[in-house]
Amino acid sequence: MKTPAACVFIVDDDEAVRSSVRFLIRSVGLQAQVYRSAQDFLAGYDPRHPGCLLLDVRMPGMSGLELQQELNRRGATIPVVFISGHGDVPMAVEAMQQGAFDFLQKPFRDQDLLDRVQRALARDTESRSRLAARAEIQVRLATLTPRETEVLQLVTRGKANKVVGAELGVSQRTVEIHRAHVMEKMNASSLAELVRMVLDSEHPTHNP
Amino acid sequence: MPGAPAVLCVQQRDSEEIRRVLAALHAPIRECADGHAAIVEARSDPLSCAVVPLQMSDMDASALIGALHEVAPGLAVFVVVDNPAVSEAVLVMRSGAHAVIDSRILSTGLMVHLAPLLRAR
Numbered sequence: 228m229k230t231p232a233a234c235v236f237i238v239d240d241d242e243a244v245r246s247s248v249r250f251l252i253r254s255v256g257l258q259a260q261v262y263r264s265a266q267d268f269l270a271g272y273d274p275r276h277p278g279c280l281l282l283d284v285r286m287p288g289m290s291g292l293e294l295q296q297e298l299n300r301r302g303a304t305i306p307v308v309f310i311s312g313h314g315d316v317p318m319a320v321e322a323m324q325q326g327a328f329d330f331l332q333k334p335f336r337d338q339d340l341l342d343r344v345q346r347a348l349a350r351d352t353e354s355r356s357r358l359a360a361r362a363e364i365q366v367r368l369a370t371l372t373p374r375e376t377e378v379l380q381l382v383t384r385g386k387a388n389k390v391v392g393a394e395l396g397v398s399q400r401t402v403e404i405h406r407a408h409v410m411e412k413m414n415a416s417s418l419a420e421l422v423r424m425v426l427d428s429e430h431p432t433h434n435p
Numbered sequence: 436m437p438g439a440p441a442v443l444c445v446q447q448r449d450s451e452e453i454r455r456v457l458a459a460l461h462a463p464i465r466e467c468a469d470g471h472a473a474i475v476e477a478r479s480d481p482l483s484c485a486v487v488p489l490q491m492s493d494m495d496a497s498a499l500i501g502a503l504h505e506v507a508p509g510l511a512v513f514v515v516v517d518n519p520a521v522s523e524a525v526l527v528m529r530s531g532a533h534a535v536i537d538s539r540i541l542s543t544g545l546m547v548h549l550a551p552l553l554r555a556r
Contacts, residue, residue, distance in 0.1 A: 316524045320535050323528035330525045 233348050234258040234278040238268045238294065239310070240286040244333075248281060248310075251337055252344065265289035265297075274303050277355055279328070279347035281340075284311040284318060292318070295325050304354050306347035310335070364424045367413045375412070378405040382418065383425045440483040441465040442549070445473045445499070446491045447515065449541055453486060456545045462553050470494040470502070477507045484511040484533070484552055486545070489523075497530035504531055511552055515541065 235252045237259060239245050245261040252259040258278075262268040266289055268280075280298075284291040295307055306328035311318070319330040328350060329343045371379060374395075381391040388402040395402070415421040441463040444453055450466065457464045462483065467473050470491045476482070485503060489496050496514045503510050511533035516523060524535040533552075536544035 314521045316519050316521055316535060316537060319521045319524050320528060323525060324534065329529075330521065332521050 231276055232258055233351065234260055234276060235281060235344055235348075236260050236262065236268060236272070236278055236305075237281045238262045238265060238286070238291070239281075239283040240264060241283070244283070244310075248340070251340065255341060257344070257348075265291065265294035268294065269297065272303075274301070274305070277348075277351050279306045279308060279344060279351055281308050281310055281344070284309050284322070285313055292322060292325070295322065295327065299325060304351070304358070306350045308343050308347050310340070361427055364413075364428050367424075368428060370412050371409060375405050375409050378402060379409050379413075379421070379425065382406060382409075383422045439463055440481045442553075443467065443473060443476055443482045443485040445470065445485065445487040447486065447488060449515075449538065452541055453545065456542050456549070460546070460550060460553055462549070468492075470499040473499060474502050474506060477503050477510065482507060482510060484513060484549065486513045486515060486536075486549075489514055489516045489519075489527070496527060496532065500531045513545075513548055515544075 235257055237245055237248050237252070239248070239261075240263055242263075245263070249259045249261050262271070264286060282291040282294060289297070291309055291311075298305065298307070307322075307326070308328055309319075309322050309330040310333060311330070312333040314330065314332045322330050328347045331340060331343060368376070377395060378391060381394060382388075386394070388399050388406065392399045392402045409415075410421065413421055413424060415424060439462070442457055442465070444450060444464055444466045446467070446469055447453055454464060465476055465480075465482075467476050470487075470493050473485065473487070477485070487496050487499055491499065494502075496512075500512045500514075503512060512531070513534050513536050514527045514532045515536045515538050516527065517538045519527075519535055519537055527535050534548045536548060
């Protein structure tokens with residue numbers, strides 16, 4: 228399935244802000260979609276769609292901060308840039324503590340907003356490619372036989388083939404054959420790369 | 436509580452007020468003169484958190500947060516700022532601060548941010 232182009236999702240209850248920000252975003256060749264409320268955004272949001280979220284803090288009904296919490300609860304990784312006309316320091320701190328990518332006060336210069344949008348889109352691209360790489364590693368790990376998985380676990384802990392063989396009750400030659408299969412199936416060119424793959428799969432947040 | 440990790444306070448103009456709040460929270464305190472001394476402290480003993488000003492004599496808060504997180508990953512660092520602007524607070528948060536505390540409401544800010552953290556630890 229072809230990945231859709233990145234989109235800047237704009238959620239603001241102020242029609243004038245929605246229109247002007249959408250115009251600005253589209254003026255630099257980016258896609259933009261607008262929503263008048265947090266609920267409308269949640270109803271239409273597909274987390275597979277790459278992009279970033281420009282979010283007003285204060286809106287009737289669900290606030291921007293509440294929408295951010297809901298996205299966090301759902302495990303969404305979309306970068307959130309808050310835009311607020313009533314922003315104060317505690318509000319900005321809370322938004323950043325919850326993982327906001329940035330917080331911009333109205334009125335802002337067009338270029339300031341565009342710079343933040345570009346950085347947020349770059350962040351989204353990075354995190355999506357990292358997640359895709361982890362998923363690919365999981366797929367490769369699933370192709371290993373139980374014995375190959377045992378060998379993988381032991382060699383990535385730094386154990387020599389001879390030691391692995393002794394622990395598993397097989398010959399060193401058998402370990403070498405399993406190890407070669409592991410390297411091939413995991414598409415790893417070195418032990419260091421194999422270790423990195425295992426670390427990535429075991430600790431998916433160690434390199435957020 | 437004996438043996439509880441200390442709160443590290445770096446080069447604070449209002450250190451007396453901080454001492455008072457931390458005493459009320461029953462939190463031990465360690466004080467040091469600048470950023471480099473703070474890094475040495477963080478290396479030597481576990482800390483519950485750190486309270487630092489935006490600018491120290493030898494480095495700014497962002498540099499110190501980075502250095503502290505090298506030696507104590509995840510350490511909560513609170514940055515005290517005089518009358519902070521939102522943009523300033525956002526920059527400090529982006530550099531890894533746990534929270535920004537407005538020096539004009541120092542006691543309240545410390546209570547609000549440190550109490551839950553110290554309780555949790």
